[in-house]
Amino acid sequence: MIVDQLESHAAEDGRVRRSARLRWIGGEFRLWAEVPDGFQPPEEDATALLLVALPLALYRGEDLQLDGAVSAQTLRQTERIQTILAAWDPAVRRCRVRVAHELALRQAADGNGCLLSRGVDSMYSAIASHTPPLTHLVFCDTLTPLQSQRVRIEERRIVEKLASLIGLPVLRISTNLRDPGAQLIDYQDMHGAGIAFMAHSLSGGLGRVVVPSGLTYAVAGPAGSHPLLDPLFGSEWLVLDHHGLELGRTGKLEAILEHCPELLAHLKVCYTEASVGNCGSCRKCLWTMIALQAAGALEHASLFPAEIDLDGLALLRVAGLPLTEFWMQAAESLGDAPEDRRVREAVRRMLHRSVRPSLPDRVRGALAWIAGTSEHAAPYWSTSPSGHFRHQTNAAIAALRAGKPYPYGVESATPQPSPAWSVGPLEPDWGPPLSPSSAHVGLLRMLDARGRRHRYAAGVIAPIDGLVRIGELGALLRDPGDGRVPVWISAEGRVSTDSYDPSPAPLAARTVFRWTLAPLSWRRLASRTSLLRELLRRATDARDAVCRAGLLTASDAPSAAPVLVGYLRRSPQEGAVALYSAIHPVNADQLLSTDASESSDLGYNAPVLLGFLEADAPASGTMGVSRPRVPWASRLGAGRARA
Numbered sequence: 057m058i059v060d061q062l063e064s065h066a067a068e069d070g071r072v073r074r075s076a077r078l079r080w081i082g083g084e085f086r087l088w089a090e091v092p093d094g095f096q097p098p099e100e101d102a103t104a105l106l107l108v109a110l111p112l113a114l115y116r117g118e119d120l121q122l123d124g125a126v127s128a129q130t131l132r133q134t135e136r137i138q139t140i141l142a143a144w145d146p147a148v149r150r151c152r153v154r155v156a157h158e159l160a161l162r163q164a165a166d167g168n169g170c171l172l173s174r175g176v177d178s179m180y181s182a183i184a185s186h187t188p189p190l191t192h193l194v195f196c197d198t199l200t201p202l203q204s205q206r207v208r209i210e211e212r213r214i215v216e217k218l219a220s221l222i223g224l225p226v227l228r229i230s231t232n233l234r235d236p237g238a239q240l241i242d243y244q245d246m247h248g249a250g251i252a253f254m255a256h257s258l259s260g261g262l263g264r265v266v267v268p269s270g271l272t273y274a275v276a277g278p279a280g281s282h283p284l285l286d287p288l289f290g291s292e293w294l295v296l297d298h299h300g301l302e303l304g305r306t307g308k309l310e311a312i313l314e315h316c317p318e319l320l321a322h323l324k325v326c327y328t329e330a331s332v333g334n335c336g337s338c339r340k341c342l343w344t345m346i347a348l349q350a351a352g353a354l355e356h357a358s359l360f361p362a363e364i365d366l367d368g369l370a371l372l373r374v375a376g377l378p379l380t381e382f383w384m385q386a387a388e389s390l391g392d393a394p395e396d397r398r399v400r401e402a403v404r405r406m407l408h409r410s411v412r413p414s415l416p417d418r419v420r421g422a423l424a425w426i427a428g429t430s431e432h433a434a435p436y437w438s439t440s441p442s443g444h445f446r447h448q449t450n451a452a453i454a455a456l457r458a459g460k461p462y463p464y465g466v467e468s469a470t471p472q473p474s475p476a477w478s479v480g481p482l483e484p485d486w487g488p489p490l491s492p493s494s495a496h497v498g499l500l501r502m503l504d505a506r507g508r509r510h511r512y513a514a515g516v517i518a519p520i521d522g523l524v525r526i527g528e529l530g531a532l533l534r535d536p537g538d539g540r541v542p543v544w545i546s547a548e549g550r551v552s553t554d555s556y557d558p559s560p561a562p563l564a565a566r567t568v569f570r571w572t573l574a575p576l577s578w579r580r581l582a583s584r585t586s587l588l589r590e591l592l593r594r595a596t597d598a599r600d601a602v603c604r605a606g607l608l609t610a611s612d613a614p615s616a617a618p619v620l621v622g623y624l625r626r627s628p629q630e631g632a633v634a635l636y637s638a639i640h641p642v643n644a645d646q647l648l649s650t651d652a653s654e655s656s657d658l659g660y661n662a663p664v665l666l667g668f669l670e671a672d673a674p675a676s677g678t679m680g681v682s683r684p685r686v687p688w689a690s691r692l693g694a695g696r697a698r699a
């Protein structure tokens with residue numbers, strides 16, 4: 057991942073906007089943050105960008121290069137940040153970090169800020185006593201992606217009111233960090249880095265920023281913002297203070313009720329409601345309402361319904377270790393009044409049902425597992441998009457229910473490449489080329505394991521959920537010319553040319569039969585349950601293929617027109633690479649390869665030569681493809697056994 061083209065300019069209302077280009081293999085995004093003039097750090101300080109880009113690079117499996125200057129202390133701390141993130145989610149790949157310069161030591165600014173949203177944790181931290189005392193409240197008005205402009209303006213007005221009740225001025229920061237184009241990983245796993253990005257964007261006026269914690273000392277498992285992690289996001293001139301672990305939700309609400317009960321009328325925790333209020337029926341609303349009732353504060357929180365909806369509560373399911381513990385904490389803090397006892401019993405029943413799925417839930421889970429949309433057959437396993445939450449929960453389940461490590465020894469974080477960090481000019485051989493060619497368009501091969509097919513893309517692509525990038529085959533020419541073959545890519549990610557159409561070949565009953573049963577003979581390649589699942593999925597695929605073959609008519613044509621993406625050379629040339637296409641005999645997947653033997657190796661039909669690619673990788677910097685597991689291929693993609 058390359059972070060470069062840092063810019064700074066004046067924005068409306070006496071504010072300053074800083075931005076930089078983030079570029080990763082296959083995509084890019086211009087990230088910006090806007091703060092009141094006077095609070096921005098010196099123009100050369102790019103420490104904010106270092107911290108926000110680090111988790112993205114780790115999850116993208118790329119090294120990080122930053123064309124700017126950062127705090128020497130923070131740069132050294134990135135190694136420990138990497139160690140912690142890798143321990144919490146072994147799916148990450150630790151990376152090398154290179155920055156152009158280190159900043160000279162400077163004096164910390166006098167301001168002491170505390171992040172303020174309208175949630176419980178930040179209200180509690182904002183009214184708690186701090187040494188040195190707080191001078192500002194920091195509000196980010198763009199962190200909730202659902203909001204319309206109207207709600208956002210109303211939201212700002214309410215926060216101003218909250219701040220005047222607390223008696224401190226508000227610093228408003230805006231950023232496009234939550235825009236869809238920037239969501240490379242689950243925000244849960246990087247929200248501490250996101251907060252650090254905001255705090256460093258204000259380090260010209262703040263020397264200390266209080267980060268309100270959502271955890272407690274009792275429940276402090278892996279999380280994007282964490283007492284181990286947040287201090288490491290600081291620098292010589294900025295302290296990040298992860299605050300408020302001493303109390304759970306009920307305790308914090310009791311403290312707010314005691315010291316500043318007027319704040320409770322503005323409490324908002326709901327993500328599902330695109331308004332300034334709370335829906336009162338989602339998981340977060342109900343959990344907060346239970347804590348409000350336990351604290352005797354429900355009647356003060358006028359943006360919530362007056363009573364907890366016990367019927368709605370009965371329908372909820374809570375999955376994952378931290379969430380279950382948070383619900384238990386809230387329910388067990390309820391008192392002994394009859395209405396408290398009713399709510400506590402309802403929560404206990406709901407939690408009990410959550411860990412003991414009903415028979416229909418189990419059947420649904422097993423079917424999703426067979427269909428490949430879920431990684432686990434039993435519904436109590438976590439499928440959270442957050443690697444932190446998923447790993448924590450499933451490691452506990454695997455250890456205590458199955459007596460096995462999770463995920464059964466397949467995944468483990470890579471060792472730290474050395475040196476972990478360095479300072480100097482950016483090196484062109486790291487990651488994507490520093491300035492990609494304008495005449496060439498990279499042709500990328502990706503695997504959609506759930507959709508059971510390959511997909512292809514040209515040039516820069518936004519991250520697509522669930523797709524694994526296999527690699528860059530080479531480059532298409534951007535412009536037409538003599539002896540060039542136009543190339544189209546369909547909405548389904550299939551590639552065609554003026555003389556080649558990737559439609560499925562006629563089915564042969566014998567091939568279908570052999571392909572479906574083939575997993576039975578691969579006992580050494582995978583566990584028995586994986587092979588059984590692949591057998592079932594092949595049976596489903598084969599049934600679909602037979603149905604499709606019977607109905608092959610004009611209505612089967614793809615809906616959206618394919619897009620012209622570039623040109624191949626028609627005849628070989630010095631430095632050009634042959635591109636072959638092959639179709640799978642049963643599921644009709646298209647395999648593009650620069651290796652003529654790959655198709656037969658993976659059990660596809662005979663390859664067809666489409667033309668010649670340029671030997672260049674403008675999108676990723678690295679030509680070539682990895683060999684991932686392709687479940688529908690011969691020997692699951694391990695290739696044919698060689699003699």
Ligand SMILES: [Zn+2]
Nearest residue numbers: 326335338341
């Ligand atoms: Zn809600």
